[in-house]
Amino acid sequence: xxxxxxxxxxxxxxxxxxxxxxxxxxxxxxxxxxxxxxxxxxxxxxxxxxxxxxxxxxxxxxxxxxxxxxxxxxxxxxxxxxxxxxxxxxxxxxxxxxxxxxxxxxxxxxxxxxxxxxxxxxxxxxxxxxxxxxxxxxxxxxxxxxxxxxxxxxx
Amino acid sequence: xxxxxxxxxxxxxxxxxxxxxxxxxxxxxxxxxxxxxxxxxxxxxxxxxxxxxxxxxxxxxxxxxxxxxxxxxxxxxxxxxxxxxxxxxxxxxxxxxxxxxxxxxxxxxxxxxxxxxxxxxxxxxxxxxxxxxxxxxxxxxxxxxxxxxxxxxxxxxxxxxxxxxxxxxxxxxxxxxxxxxxxxxxxxxxxxxxxxxxxxxxxxxxxxxxxxxxxxxxxxxxxxxxxxxxxxxxxxxxxxxxxxxxxxxxxxxxxxxxxx
Numbered sequence: 001x002x003x004x005x006x007x008x009x010x011x012x013x014x015x016x017x018x019x020x021x022x023x024x025x026x027x028x029x030x031x032x033x034x035x036x037x038x039x040x041x042x043x044x045x046x047x048x049x050x051x052x053x054x055x056x057x058x059x060x061x062x063x064x065x066x067x068x069x070x071x072x073x074x075x076x077x078x079x080x081x082x083x084x085x086x087x088x089x090x091x092x093x094x095x096x097x098x099x100x101x102x103x104x105x106x107x108x109x110x111x112x113x114x115x116x117x118x119x120x121x122x123x124x125x126x127x128x129x130x131x132x133x134x135x136x137x138x139x140x141x142x143x144x145x146x147x148x149x150x151x152x153x154x155x
Numbered sequence: 156x157x158x159x160x161x162x163x164x165x166x167x168x169x170x171x172x173x174x175x176x177x178x179x180x181x182x183x184x185x186x187x188x189x190x191x192x193x194x195x196x197x198x199x200x201x202x203x204x205x206x207x208x209x210x211x212x213x214x215x216x217x218x219x220x221x222x223x224x225x226x227x228x229x230x231x232x233x234x235x236x237x238x239x240x241x242x243x244x245x246x247x248x249x250x251x252x253x254x255x256x257x258x259x260x261x262x263x264x265x266x267x268x269x270x271x272x273x274x275x276x277x278x279x280x281x282x283x284x285x286x287x288x289x290x291x292x293x294x295x296x297x298x299x300x301x302x303x304x305x306x307x308x309x310x311x312x313x314x315x316x317x318x319x320x321x322x323x324x325x326x327x328x329x330x331x332x333x334x335x336x337x338x339x340x341x342x343x344x345x346x347x348x349x350x351x352x353x354x355x356x357x358x359x360x361x362x363x364x365x366x367x368x369x370x371x372x373x374x375x376x377x378x379x380x381x382x383x384x385x386x387x388x389x390x391x392x393x394x395x396x397x398x399x400x401x402x403x404x405x406x407x408x409x410x411x412x413x414x415x
Binding site: 014019020021027055057105 | 197200201203204207208211238247251309312313315316318319320322341344345346348349350353354
């Protein structure tokens, strides 16, 4: 076994490992947001976020436009505030838009459904840092279970 | 009676701790020195070939088959709930977090670790190591260090190859054979796998396992009783001890990384 052959084979081995790592990080993992990477933040206050998690998708008509950045509890009203990181490409939501927590399928994970509202002269466009006022939990069954657990848990 | 038992226990404990101490001294002597890349790089390359490249075949084949079996088994359960699109995340997460690092480490212990132990044990039995010392060549630097680095470098690479091949094997069975939607396989995977949380933690795991397995293999060889029986015992011990250590540390690492 000449030293050159060994070197070539080791080089091949390392190249294969790099290819595997690229496959894993690019094809398997979600490498952040698809698209430009520029994002802006919107906030929404809910009564109950159910099973929503950080990095849950935000969808408009089924299309992912962003992800949940963080979920915090408002210390004045003790209601959860969800920070939404939305692709700057979609920066034209009017302040009449609404956000609902939806579930994909019966057993699927929860996501935020953003519903763009109407536009006229008195309605302004949501800017970075604004709150979406109109929020609701969508599925009644889940809301019932959520409220039941919430009431039991709170006292 | 009881005192005898206590004495036995104490003797065994002292022997174990002494062994750990010798292993630490060995590793320290091998690694803590002025680096001489010109001399040590060719040695490292040779060992990367022996330890890494020659393990490639078993890693590729087992990765492929484990991915295929995961997809097959996962499909039977998931299809009962109508959740076939979760097959991708199932295969990817179980490979990235657990099976990739752990099975690679077990195979590596069997394939490369045992070979390292036998090689060094035989060197010791045929007095090559003392011969080197006679010629003022430090066997720790010349024999142990390149093997150690080769193991620590190549095992994370092997684990990554294992995982990637396993995911492709899952694709082969799930999508091409059982008819799960191909786009869904990848997109559900992308939605559920996090780079930092899953991939990097898997890499850290396999790096830790690499250290454990290689260290145990080298120490068992270096510490072997220099007879044919001693070498065979040392080789067996390498596989048994490093497999148990890998499984034990896997539980601890999993509890730390994903438990909280």
